[in-house]
Amino acid sequence: MANGKDFYATLGVSATASADEIKKQYRRLAKQYHPxxxxxxxxxxxxxxxxxxxxxxxxxxxxxxxxDEMRRLGAFGGFGTRPSGARPGGxxxxxxxxxxxxxxxxxxxxxxxxVGGLGGLGDLFSTMFGAGGxxxxxxxxxxxxxxxxxxxFRTAATGGKVPVELEVQEECSVCRGSGGAPxxxxxPCDECxxxxxxxxxxxxxxxxxxxxxCMGRGQIPSERCPACSxxxxxxxKRTVNITVPSGAESGLKVRMKGQxxxxxxxxxxxxxxxxxxxxxxxxxxxxxLDLIATVPINIxxxxxxxxxxxxxIDGKKVAVRIPAGTPSGRRFRVPGQGxxxxxxxxDLLVEVGITVPENLTEAQQQAMRDFxxxxxxxx
Ligand SMILES: [Zn+2]
Ligand SMILES: [Zn+2]
Numbered sequence: 001m002a003n004g005k006d007f008y009a010t011l012g013v014s015a016t017a018s019a020d021e022i023k024k025q026y027r028r029l030a031k032q033y034h035p036x037x038x039x040x041x042x043x044x045x046x047x048x049x050x051x052x053x054x055x056x057x058x059x060x061x062x063x064x065x066x067x068d069e070m071r072r073l074g075a076f077g078g079f080g081t082r083p084s085g086a087r088p089g090g091x092x093x094x095x096x097x098x099x100x101x102x103x104x105x106x107x108x109x110x111x112x113x114x115v116g117g118l119g120g121l122g123d124l125f126s127t128m129f130g131a132g133g134x135x136x137x138x139x140x141x142x143x144x145x146x147x148x149x150x151x152x153f154r155t156a157a158t159g160g161k162v163p164v165e166l167e168v169q170e171e172c173s174v175c176r177g178s179g180g181a182p183x184x185x186x187x188p189c190d191e192c193x194x195x196x197x198x199x200x201x202x203x204x205x206x207x208x209x210x211x212x213x214c215m216g217r218g219q220i221p222s223e224r225c226p227a228c229s230x231x232x233x234x235x236x237k238r239t240v241n242i243t244v245p246s247g248a249e250s251g252l253k254v255r256m257k258g259q260x261x262x263x264x265x266x267x268x269x270x271x272x273x274x275x276x277x278x279x280x281x282x283x284x285x286x287x288x289l290d291l292i293a294t295v296p297i298n299i300x301x302x303x304x305x306x307x308x309x310x311x312x313i314d315g316k317k318v319a320v321r322i323p324a325g326t327p328s329g330r331r332f333r334v335p336g337q338g339x340x341x342x343x344x345x346x347d348l349l350v351e352v353g354i355t356v357p358e359n360l361t362e363a364q365q366q367a368m369r370d371f372x373x374x375x376x377x378x379x
Contacts, residue, residue, distance in 0.1 A: 005050075005053070005054070007053075007054035007055075007057055007058050007067065008054075008058070010050050010051060010053075010054035011025050011026060011029065011051065011054050011055065011058065012025060012029070013025050013058075015068070015071070019059075019061065022055070022058050022059060023055075023059060026051065026054075026055040026058075026059060029047075029051045030048065030051055030052070030055075033045075033047045033048040033051060034048060035048060035187065039185060040183075040185045042178075042185075042186055042219070045185075045186060045187070045188070045219070046219075049188055049194045049218070053195075140263055141263050141268045141269075141270060142168075142169070142260050142261035142262045142263040142268065142269040142270035143168070143169055143260055143261035143270045144260050144261075144270045144271050144272075144273060145166060145168055145259075145260035145261055145270060145271070145272045145273070146272075146273045146274075146275070147164060147166060147272070147273070147274055147275070148274075148275045148276075148277050149162055149164050149242060149274050149275070149276055149277065150162075150277050150279050151244050151248060151276050151277065151278050151279065152279055152281075153278055153279055153280060153281035153284060153286075154281065154284075154313060155244050156244055156247070156248040156249070156276065156278040157246070157247065157284070157286070157291065157313050157339050158246055158313055158314065158339075158340075159243075159244055159245055159246030159247070159248070160243075160244055161241045161242060161243055161244065162241070162242050162244055163239050163240070163241050163242075164239065164240050164241075164242050164274070165237055165238070165239050166237065166238050166239075166240060166272070167235050167236070167237055168235070168236055168238060168260065168261040168262065169233050169234075169235060169236075169261045169262075170233065170234055170235075170236040170261065170262045171232065171233055171262055171263075172225060172227050172228035172231070172232055172233055172234045173227075173234075174225050174226070174227035174228065175225035175227065175228065175232060177232040177233065178217070178219075178221065178225070178232060179215065179217065179221055179224060179225055179228065179230040179231060179232040180219075180221025180222070180223065180224065180225055180230075181221065181222075181223040181224060181225050181226060182225075184221040184222045184223040184224075184225075185221070185222045186219040186220060186221045186222065187219065187220055187222070188218060188219060188220070189211055189213055189214035189217070189218055189219060189220045190213070190220070191211050191212075191213035191214065192211035192213065192214060192218065194218045194219065195211070195218055196210065196211055196214060196216045196217055196218035197209060197210060197211055197216065198210075198211050198212075215230075215231070215232065217232075240256075240259055240272065242254065242256070242274055244276065245341075246339065246340050246341055247289065247339045247340065247341030247342075248276050248278065249276070249278060250276060250277050250278045251275065251276070251277075252275070252276045253273055253274065253275050253276075254273070254274045254276070255271050255272070255273050255274075256271060256272040256273075256274065257271050258270075258271065259271065259272035260272045260273075283311075284313065286339065287349075288346060289338050289339045289340075289341055289344060289345065289346025289347075290338045290339075290346040290347050290348070290349055291313055291337070291338045291339060291346065291347075291348050291349065292331070292349045292351055293310055293311075293348060293349070293350050293351065294351050294352075294353050295308055295310055295320075295350055295351065295352055295353065296352075296353050296354075296355045297322060297326075297352050297353070297354060297355070298354070298355055298357055299354055299355075299356065299357065301322060302322065302325070302326045302327070302328070302352065302354045303324065303325065304324055305321075305322055305323050305324035305325075305326070306321075306322045307319050307320070307321050307322065308320050308322055308350070308352075310334070310348070310350050312334070312337045312348055313337070313338075313339070313348070314337075316337075318334050318337065318348075320332050320334065320350045322352060326352055327354075328352065328353055328354040329351060329352070329353070330351070330352055331349045331350065331351045331352075332349070332350045332351075332352070333347050333348070333349055333350075334347060334348040334349075334350060335347050
């Protein structure tokens with residue numbers, strides 16, 4: 001939150017240093033970290049940028065005065081050298097009432113400071129807080145990945161795992177997210193002067209957005225990373241085994257923490273949200289925790305009675321007695337062979353479907369004719 005920069009610390013001078021001391025110190029550091037004498041050292045380049053930025057404010061008497069004023073107001077909660085009386089808090093905690101009378105009440109803007117009275121303070125803010133640029137180079141959380149996953153009926157009924165191939169945005173492993181080719185040097189982005197953000201005025205404030213030229217990094221590599229074309233991220237496929245709970249139904253969502261897109265620059269990975277879509281089964285349907293298995297029997301079995309063998313969802317075989325004179329669609333209950341969910345267990349309902357025999361042998365045809373004759377039925 002409090003990402004205001006301590007320009008005095010950056011230059012290694014005290015807050016009471018004279019203009020001359022600041023200038024001398026800046027020259028010494030600038031010489032030490034100048035890119036010309038540190039070719040290929042991104043840390044030196046970064047340091048040089050910070051030094052230049054700090055001097056850009058502290059080396060200008062007016063800007064330094066404004067900066068000191070904001071320090072005094074405690075706008076930078078992160079500073080260890082906060083003067084006594086300054087209010088602790090984050091970058092956004094400073095309000096007109098905290099020390100400046102006459103400030104306009106906050107109107108939804110990011111800062112409640114009375115910017116108008118301080119001239120170019122808006123620009124100064126954007127320089128110091130550099131929000132977009134800082135964020136872009138700091139830890140970034142990975143994206144939340146959402147997927148609908150088809151689950152075989154039996155897996156959903158008994159519980160199990162389904163492999164899911166996911167396409168996620170991952171930090172490029174070749175350049176570790178920097179976007180530069182291995183061994184490439186980097187220089188501050190011309191477009192944003194190395195800040196990583198572009199400012200544009202809006203209602204008296206400078207609003208920042210990430211610089212499109214350098215993608216918010218503030219640095220342009222001398223050669224782009226060939227693996228990611230300079231984006232710093234690549235689409236990658238990963239196979240994840242998803243646990244399907246017993247009794248899962250279509251529409252059930254499961255959030256898997258940290259299984260989504262990988263974070264950048266050490267950020268937390270995103271989550272994966274899985275929506276299950278249970279596929280229909282040839283043999284079973286489901287009614288709550290009960291399973292319904294449709295079993296075909298022929299007309300003789302239905303008429304005379306029979307025993308049929310039925311496979312349970314676990315693959316066991318159970319025998320079901322079909323009494324004589326069973327009509328099509330009648331159900332027979334096999335207790336405890338349904339779906340188990342949250343300690344409850346349903347039953348297996350065996351539903352018989354009477355099939356009409358085709359391709360009868362001559363003997364079978366004769367038997368059917370005898371049956372019809374005996375019943376006085378025309379055929
Ligand atoms: Zn790369
Ligand atoms: Zn840029």
